[in-house]
Amino acid sequence: MSSSSNMIALSGACELSRLVDVRAELLDFAERNPEGPVHLDLGAVDRADIGLVQLVASFRASLAAKGRELTLALSETVEQLFRSAGAPVPGR
Numbered sequence: 001m002s003s004s005s006n007m008i009a010l011s012g013a014c015e016l017s018r019l020v021d022v023r024a025e026l027l028d029f030a031e032r033n034p035e036g037p038v039h040l041d042l043g044a045v046d047r048a049d050i051g052l053v054q055l056v057a058s059f060r061a062s063l064a065a066k067g068r069e070l071t072l073a074l075s076e077t078v079e080q081l082f083r084s085a086g087a088p089v090p091g092r
Contacts, residue, residue: 006036011044014078016051026059030068037069042078052078053085060090 008029014022030038040056042048060070070090074082082089 006033007039007041009041009044011046013047014042014045014052015047015049019051019055023055023059026055027062030059030063034066037071038063039071039073041073043073043075045075045078048078048081050081050085053082053087056090057087 008026010022026040040059042052045052056070056072063070072090072092074089079089
């Protein structure tokens, strides 16, 4: 995971076994960067499951509750996952 300004990037596998740690990192990032929209770059994620879709939806909701927006950049793998789940992509 890397970050700069209000952008945070995930890479590799984002499957259920890793999502507890990813969730903690996202919430910590949002707390350390409390202003403006957050851009979550998932362009380098090569494996993911439905847990990632749920995590993104939850993260978006927590930001929205604070008046903040979430936008995403997606790898083809993650974009297909969102489509398969019938989930809207935040920021689109």
